[in-house]
Amino acid sequence: MKIALAQMCSGIDPNENARQVSSLISGAAAGGATMLFTPEMTGLLDRDRSRAAGTIRNEADDMVLSTALSAAKDSRIWVQLGSLAIKASGKAGEKWANRSYLINPDGEITARYDKIHLFDVDLGPDESLRESSAYSGGHNAVVAMVPEATLGLSICYDLRFPALYEALTNAGADILSVPAAFTVPTGKAHWEILLRARAIEAGAFVVAAAQYGGHEDxxxxxxxxxxVDPWGEILLDMGEGAGLGFCDLDLEEVQKVRSRVPAVANRKRFEMPVKLT
Structure with a gap:
């Protein structure tokens, strides 16, 4: 299975981001990919919540989503749209959803996933991020069928919570998608090691399309x-810069690795520890 990853520097204008998405989808198809993966917040990366409120739409009106649906159909390619900021309902004052989409080559949405773990952190005296102040977290893990494989969906900060990936692989996932917009400090410290750990624990491919660079916000x-392959080896690292990367996945490796080290099959349920005094 040949896949493509889009490394983007999404900005505050959904029109420009939609144009980039259309170009990336056609470029991935022209390169022979069966499926394209895009980063978290493909359609809008704007930490000015007041300004973002003027451009965030519901699914029916979101320009980037409609562009992706049309481009996927035109190019006959699967698209895992890493995530979009979406109005979850028409209720005034309700928080947004950080929502991932799986789109088939007919231009149809076949799966949705709302980010469960929201990024509420203090990275230092000058950087505090509170995703939950504007977004509502999801409640359901999601797997979906793609050509020759089962795809488990997650988004960015989810990466730090291995129980989610255990649930996804227990449900049959052999590819784990981790679209992200990692900060530079956390990326340097933890990005690669966490992705490799999730792949090794699951005996699965991990595909992580990321945002890169200095953004308009x-x-x-x-x-x-x-x-990352199921043994934890890196097959592709796109480094710095925006663009497309391509990678071939030998899906038979999943079962080979899981037979060699049957950690998934050997998982056990257990009682929570009792605190002794």
């Missing part, structure tokens, strides 16, 4: 979109 993201 003033933030900087780490890049290094990566594909």
């Amino acid at each position: 003033g933030r900087s993201t780490y890049g290094h979109s990566i594909v």
Whole structure:
């Protein structure tokens, strides 16, 4: 299975981001990919919540989503749209969803996933991020069928919570998608090691399309979109810069690795520890 990853520097204008998405989809198809993976917040990366509120739409009106649906159909390619900021309902004052989409070559949405773990952190005296102030977290893990494989969906900060990936692989996932917009400090420290750990634990491919660079809203993201095989080896690291990367996945490796080290099959349920005094 040949896949493509889009490493983007999404900005505050959904029109420009939609144009880039259309170009990336056609470029991935022209390169022979069966499926394209894009980063978290493909359609809008804007930490100015007041300004973002003027451009965030519901699914029916979102320009980037409609562009992706049309381009996927025109190019006859699967698209895993890493995530979009979406109005979850028409209720005034309701928080948004950080939502991932799986789109088939007929231009149809076949799966949705709302990010469960929201990024509420203090990275230092000058950087505090509270995703939950504007977004509502999801509640359901999601797997979906793609050509020759089962795809488990996650988004960025989810990466730090291995129980989610255990649930996804227990449900049959052999490819794990981790679209992201990692900050530079956390990316340098933890990005690669966490992705490799999730791949090794699951005996699965991990595909992580990422945002990169200095964005219009003033933030900087780490890049290094990566594909990791089920043994934990890096098959692709896109480093810095925006563009497309391609990688071939030998899906038979999943069962080979899981037979060699049957950690998934050997998982056990257990009682929570009792605190002794």
